[in-house]
Amino acid sequence: MLLKLSSSSILGLLTWRPMSGYELKREIEGSLQNFWSESFGQLYPNLHMLNQAHLISGLPPDEATKRQKKVYQITDAGREALRGWIATDPASRPPRDELLLKLFFASEGGPDVVRDHSRHAREKALVKLRRYKAIREQIQSLNSHQERAKYWLMTLSLGISQTQNFIHWCDETLDEFTELGR
Amino acid sequence: MLLKLSSSSILGLLTWRPMSGYELKREIEGSLQNFWSESFGQLYPNLHMLNQAHLISGLPPDEATKRQKKVYQITDAGREALRGWIATDPASRPPRDELLLKLFFASEGGPDVVRDHSRHAREKALVKLRRYKAIREQIQSLNSHQERAKYWLMTLSLGISQTQNFIHWCDETLDEFTELGR
DNA sequence: CCGAGCATGTAACCTGTTACATGATTCG
DNA sequence: CGAATCATGTAACAGGTTACATGCTCGG
Secondary structure, X not given: OOOOHHHHHHHHHHOOOOEEHHXXXXXXXXXXOOOOOOOHHHHHHHHHHHHHOOOEEEOOOOOOOOOOOOEEEEOHHHHHHHHHHHHOOOOOOOOOOHHHHHHHOHHHOOHHHHHHHHHHXXXXXXXXXXHHHHHHHHHHHOOOOOOOHHHXXXXXXXXXXXXXXXXXXXXXXXXXXXXXHO | OOXXXXXXXXXXXXXXXXXXXXXXXXXXXXXXXXXXXXXXXHHHHHHHHHHHOXXXXXXXXXXXXXXXXXXXXXXXXXXXXXXXXXXXXXXOOOOOOHHHHHHHOHHHOOHHHHHHHHHHHHHHXXXXXXXXXXXXXXXXXXXXXXXXXXXXHHHHHHHHHHHHXXXXXXXXXXXXXXXXXX
């Protein structure tokens, strides 16, 4: 069973607990935001496809809350497909970094452009870093016998160190190009 | 004049010297490979659009080599548009990192998957790092009165430190998850 | 009752890649 | 002369976002 890239996050999240499309979106924007995103326009069609492929199945609607919410759970075939997908070599998307492209050609704009961009990028990175650290606290505070925590912290630690390194680079760049501006 | 994202690299490169579509592609795969890419299917149509918008103009074909090569140069309006584009705040694309998504859900696959992926990623990062350093040598060895070099080295230094940091993280991860595998 | 958030879905659009078609030139 | 590379281009497709349409439910 071949698994589409845009379906993998769904299956992954459904290993946690059964969820609806809306809940999945919230979870993606919460837990996966740092390295993944998915739009409703992609999510709902994918949900239908996964259902048809029997990798997920719909739960019967809750009697108590007669909401029109559709809750899905992962099937055994789904878990199988997910495991297969996880094990295969990850493909890297063609690079497209707008900030770096602008900085690369920034000699056309002068040192001020570099200063402005790196200052702004630094601000955003700081926000990101604070968010990362808050998540880390959260994970560490929940029961440590959660086996998944180890894996989550591993990905987090990459995000934190990359962001810290980026901030450091912003500082250096800022130094170098504000001298030039004077 | 609003500049399309996929056209900006063309204008940027044409500030170096007049080039044909084919040469632009080569230059993108050479100098910009670490943060940018462009396919022919995008490049040639964009070239036509930029030409029609008078941001670039075709050079008369060389008499000596009667090749069917079409060489373009950037116009004043093109330089203007490029400067404007460089100065505007860069947008960041929605994140999509397949490796991190797999590692995040790797508790489904076990420690071996983590080990395999980080080992492989480390290999690729090492190759990248060597390439980065070779480029740095090259830039530093060309005449230092090239004003652009300062900008190029700035973007390079980010690439190098991010890659080094990534390799370091791979080592840590490898350590942690090979212990688990035993 | 009304607005915010819950909830599902679709159609139009944009961007970008892949695969293909075509032909010239250079070098061994 | 044949293969590799130079060189330009297009059509089909895949992937993804945005904007819209629709309606429910809960709290104030």
